[in-house]
Amino acid sequence: MASLSEEVLLVVKKVRQRKQDGTMYLMAERIAWCPEGKDRFTVSHPYADIRCQKISPDGKAKIQLQLVLHTGESTTFHFSNDSTALKDREAAKELLQQLLPRFKKKANKELEEKNRMLQEDPVLFQMYKDLVVSKVISAEEFWTNRLGGVNNTDSVVQNNKQEVGISGAFLADIRPQTDGCNGLKYNLTADIIESIFRTYPAVKQKYSENVPHNLTEKEFWTCFFQSHYFHRDRINTGTQDIFSECAKQDEKGLKSMVIQGVKNPLVDLLSLEDKTLDEGYGNGLTRASTSSTNKTIKDNSNAAIIKRFNHHSAMVLAAGSRRGETAAEQASETSSTDGNSRDSDLFQPPVKKAKLQEAIEYEDLQRENGQKTVALNLKKSYRYAHGPVPLQSQQYTSSQDIINSISCIQHEMTNYKPNLTQVLSSAAATSAIAALSPGGVLMQGGSQQAINQMVPTDIQGELKHLYVAAGELLRHFWSCFPVNSPFLEEKLTGHLEEMLQTAYSKLHTWQTRQMTMRKT
Amino acid sequence: MDIIHFSTEDEINLLVIVVDVNPLWWGQQAQREAEFTLSKCLDAVMVMGNSHMAMTRTNKLAVIASHCQDSHFLYPMKNWGSSDGATDDASCSGDGKYELLSVTNNVIAEEMRNIMLKTEIKGNSTATLLAGSLAKALCYIHRVSKELAVGQEMKSRILVVKASEDCALQYMNFMNVIFAAQKQNILIDACVLDSDSGLLQQACDITGGLYLKIPQKVALAQYLLWVFLPDTEQRSQLVLPPPAHVDYRAACFCHQNLIEIGYVCSVCLSIFCKFSPICSTCQ
Numbered sequence: 001m002a003s004l005s006e007e008v009l010l011v012v013k014k015v016r017q018r019k020q021d022g023t024m025y026l027m028a029e030r031i032a033w034c035p036e037g038k039d040r041f042t043v044s045h046p047y048a049d050i051r052c053q054k055i056s057p058d059g060k061a062k063i064q065l066q067l068v069l070h071t072g073e074s075t076t077f078h079f080s081n082d083s084t085a086l087k088d089r090e091a092a093k094e095l096l097q098q099l100l101p102r103f104k105k106k107a108n109k110e111l112e113e114k115n116r117m118l119q120e121d122p123v124l125f126q127m128y129k130d131l132v133v134s135k136v137i138s139a140e141e142f143w144t145n146r147l148g149g150v151n152n153t154d155s156v157v158q159n160n161k162q163e164v165g166i167s168g169a170f171l172a173d174i175r176p177q178t179d180g181c182n183g184l185k186y187n188l189t190a191d192i193i194e195s196i197f198r199t200y201p202a203v204k205q206k207y208s209e210n211v212p213h214n215l216t217e218k219e220f221w222t223c224f225f226q227s228h229y230f231h232r233d234r235i236n237t238g239t240q241d242i243f244s245e246c247a248k249q250d251e252k253g254l255k256s257m258v259i260q261g262v263k264n265p266l267v268d269l270l271s272l273e274d275k276t277l278d279e280g281y282g283n284g285l286t287r288a289s290t291s292s293t294n295k296t297i298k299d300n301s302n303a304a305i306i307k308r309f310n311h312h313s314a315m316v317l318a319a320g321s322r323r324g325e326t327a328a329e330q331a332s333e334t335s336s337t338d339g340n341s342r343d344s345d346l347f348q349p350p351v352k353k354a355k356l357q358e359a360i361e362y363e364d365l366q367r368e369n370g371q372k373t374v375a376l377n378l379k380k381s382y383r384y385a386h387g388p389v390p391l392q393s394q395q396y397t398s399s400q401d402i403i404n405s406i407s408c409i410q411h412e413m414t415n416y417k418p419n420l421t422q423v424l425s426s427a428a429a430t431s432a433i434a435a436l437s438p439g440g441v442l443m444q445g446g447s448q449q450a451i452n453q454m455v456p457t458d459i460q461g462e463l464k465h466l467y468v469a470a471g472e473l474l475r476h477f478w479s480c481f482p483v484n485s486p487f488l489e490e491k492l493t494g495h496l497e498e499m500l501q502t503a504y505s506k507l508h509t510w511q512t513r514q515m516t517m518r519k520t
Numbered sequence: 521m522d523i524i525h526f527s528t529e530d531e532i533n534l535l536v537i538v539v540d541v542n543p544l545w546w547g548q549q550a551q552r553e554a555e556f557t558l559s560k561c562l563d564a565v566m567v568m569g570n571s572h573m574a575m576t577r578t579n580k581l582a583v584i585a586s587h588c589q590d591s592h593f594l595y596p597m598k599n600w601g602s603s604d605g606a607t608d609d610a611s612c613s614g615d616g617k618y619e620l621l622s623v624t625n626n627v628i629a630e631e632m633r634n635i636m637l638k639t640e641i642k643g644n645s646t647a648t649l650l651a652g653s654l655a656k657a658l659c660y661i662h663r664v665s666k667e668l669a670v671g672q673e674m675k676s677r678i679l680v681v682k683a684s685e686d687c688a689l690q691y692m693n694f695m696n697v698i699f700a701a702q703k704q705n706i707l708i709d710a711c712v713l714d715s716d717s718g719l720l721q722q723a724c725d726i727t728g729g730l731y732l733k734i735p736q737k738v739a740l741a742q743y744l745l746w747v748f749l750p751d752t753e754q755r756s757q758l759v760l761p762p763p764a765h766v767d768y769r770a771a772c773f774c775h776q777n778l779i780e781i782g783y784v785c786s787v788c789l790s791i792f793c794k795f796s797p798i799c800s801t802c803q
Contacts, residue, residue: 378788380801383773385692402641405547409558412550413636416559418625420570423563424741432739436746441735442761 010095012088014081017043024077026095029103031067033077043075047103053096055089055213063089065096097208114143168316170195186225198319199312202246254311459514466507473503533751534664534676535572536582536657539565541632542648543588543639545684545714556737561713564741565681566628569595570621571749582660583628585635586653588645593656594631595624647687654678654697654708661706677707677729679748686717698723709748713737718767725766728752732761773801 010026015033017024022035032044049069056064063085066076077092079085118125132139170192197204203224211220262268435441438454477500480492539561546558569581583594661676668674678701701708707729710720716733724731734743747760769778772793783792785799792799 376788376802378802380773383790383801385689401548402544402646405544405551406639406641407547408550409543409547410636410639412557412559413633416562416629416633418563418566418629419559420563420567420625423560423567424739428736428739429742432734432736432742433746435735436743436761438759442732443759444762 009099010091012079012092014079014085015088016078016080017075021080024092026092026099031096045069045075047096047099050096050100050103053093053100055093058213065089065092067096167195168313170199171312186221188221199315200246202249206246250311254307254314257314462510466510470503470507473499530578530672532578532580532668532672532674533572533576534580534582534661534674535569536584536660536676536678537565537569538584538586538591538650538653538657538678538680539594540648540650540681540683541585541587541635542646542684543636544641544646549683553737556740560738561681561683561740562628562632564744566625567741568679568744568749569624569628571745573620573624574618575749580664581624582657584653584657584660585632586648586650587635587639588641588648589639591649591653591656592631592635593660594628597627597631647690648682648684649690650680650682650687651690651693651697654680654701655693658697658700658704658706661704675751677709677751679709679711679744680720680723681711681713682717682720683713685715686719691719694719694723698726702727707752711740711744711748713740721764721766722768725763730755730760731764 007028008025009028010024012024012026015022015024017033017035020035022033022038025032025034025041029048030044030046031050032041034041034043045067049071051068051070054066054068056062056066063079064076065079066074068074079089079092081088118128128142131137132142197207207220211217215223262270436443473496476496477492480488480496483489483492541558546561550557565583569583573579573581582596585592585594657678661678665674665676698708701723706727708720708723708727709729710717710724710731712720712731712733721731723729730747732743732747734740750758767778769780770782770791771777772779772782773790774792774794777793779791779793783795784790785792785802788799788802790799790801
């Protein structure tokens with residue numbers, strides 16, 4: 001007996017298969033048929049195996065439904081209930097119509113995935129050929145490790161490639177061309193058709209209902225473009241258009257979207273309006289109601305166009321964010337059609353806080369995180385303060401010594417008067433000069449020769465004469481100060497200056513002569 | 521041999537003389553050697569200062585006395601501009617001397633007397649505050665360089681006349697002062713009277729100045745005039761005492777001995793003479 005855990009979606013009695021009466025059961029994942037009186041399914045096909053279903057044309061006497069499997073086999077069911085055969089068959093067909101695409105995707109996707117992987121990776125392809133085709137390992141074994149989560153087709157697809165979004169102008173891209181004689185030619189590509197189906201699921205449903213039973217594809221599209229549904233001015237004149245239903249559904253959808261409001265607080269413009277407490281508190285104007293009947297006809301038609309545009313944009317956005325949802329969900333326009341209800345989930349307090357935080361903070365404007373450093377732990381840092389001076393034995397100065405020294409120096413300083421003429425005795429000066437001259441005590445690093453051995457005697461003589469003469473002139477110069485008589489002033493500015501100039505030039509020529517002589 | 525270039529009119533040469541006036545050392549010195557006392561030292565320093573100012577009109581001078589309590593500017597005085605009346609008396613000297621020089625000498629003498637009268641030794645602080653004086657000198661040089669007119673340049677150097685011994689506690693401050701002077705291109709010269717000072721040797725070596733320990737204290741004036749009066753440009757033309765060998769050995773942190781080969785902790789960079797797995801400074 002069929003497992004009771006499966007959910008039975010539809011039961012159709014009086015269905016014949018291979019000339020046997022029985023009951024057809026449509027379950028969540030398979031279709032099954034058991035003969036009358038028996039309690040075991042003789043025919044059971046998972047939806048994934050079914051490639052497509054076929055129905056017998058309306059005019060025929062027998063009302064039949066055929067299932068074609070991927071393997072090529074086909075199973076035919078004959079609906080033999082006299083009164084409700086057609087209805088049964090329609091019900092079954094519709095249900096199948098909804099269920100099959102769901103499973104078809106899975107099967108297809110699996111095969112597609114495998115094909116893609118083999119095509120992309122030549123090494124893998126070679127391995128497949130070597131191992132599976134030559135029956136070393138079975139195909140299942142080969143693919144178990146590779147495919148990893150085949151049932152999660154959504155995630156696999158999403159990991160590998162991005163879905164292409166819908167261009168908002170896809171309808172405008174269908175540029176009608178005049179046909180010459182008052183007709184219009186519309187160019188429809190597969191992409192445009194896909195865009196229309198994704199954006200307007202209602203149209204897709206109509207398509208799948210009517211094609212290929214009632215209308216051919218061409219007729220369908222002609223009807224579509226002719227209908228007022230497509231045109232700008234959507235006046236619901238109640239024509240028996242297959243698309244008038246769509247128009248009504250659109251209106252419903254738009255209204256529900258408006259009622260839902262905007263959940264994302266970062267985008268909600270209505271929340272920015274002034275709120276009034278009462279008349280007189282802040283904004284005293286009453287908000288004009290949007291559904292006032294005072295609007296003119298022109299306003300109405302403008303409103304209609306604007307509504308259509310808004311609706312169209314909302315549908316495009318919804319289609320773009322609607323990914324991998326099942327066909328059943330797609331049929332209802334109003335369930336999760338925009339990011340709105342998703343937003344309402346997303347904007348719970350903690351997530352909302354995180355989103356707000358994200359919006360106001362820029363990572364590269366934050367303070368740079370310094371590198372983590374380990375703090376230096378010094379126990380005896382006073383050691384650094386002591387220089388490379390070996391510990392000397394402190395000279396012990398008794399306090400008595402200190403007092404003596406201080407009193408001595410103070411005594412000396414109270415009577416201090418600078419005596420600059422007695423600073424240096426000539427003996428001390430000459431010994432100091434000797435020490436500082438080359439060969440002296442302090443000049444041990446330099447040349448060891450005494451200076452009077454380095455300079456030739458005649459130059460020494462000339463230098464001595466020049467020095468003595470200059471000294472004499474300087475003595476005259478300094479004796480003129482302080483200038484307190486015109487004679488001294490005249491002497492200073494007059495010929496003394498002359499003499500100093502001549503002396504200087506003489507020295508200079510002597511110097512240059514010595515230098516040129518050295519060079520040669 | 522180059523022709524001597526005379527410095528341009530606009531270049532200012534600032535000489536700051538830091539004199540070690542440690543009263544203990546000078547008091548004991550007066551008892552040891554009566555011919556060379558603090559008065560004589562100050563006379564020699566004054567001669568040096570006068571000569572420096574007499575060389576060129578644009579030369580400037582400053583004198584700091586380095587005491588154990590504090591460092592004190594002997595010249596120029598703080599209230600220089602305000603009390604002009606007081607300086608008028610000081611400026612007229614009897615011997616027709618250049619006014620600036622006589623004023624300088626009088627001011628220095630006056631300040632010196634004041635400092636010595638206010639001396640009190642507290643506790644055990646008998647070391648000269650040399651690092652502090654050098655820092656004050658650097659600050660003064662910096663201030664003067666900021667007060668220059670546009671287009672004027674200034675070259676400065678510091679001459680230290682040192683009498684007492686080094687103080688190891690001032691090592692850190694001393695090194696900071698030396699590196700600051702080096703950065704500012706300020707020479708530090710040292711004229712040492714008594715005992716060699718490792719710190720001053722390093723200072724002179726790093727900043728490019730001259731270090732001299734004089735054999736005869738009574739001839740201090742001659743040494744000062746011969747060696748330390750010429751400035752940097754002129755020194756290159758003269759034959760001067762060669763630089764002394766500086767002992768750059770470090771002292772180990774545990775015994776304060778000077779070592780040639782040691783062990784350094786890679787974390788805290790403390791130096792030890794013997795190897796130990798755990799550094800006693802930083803663990």
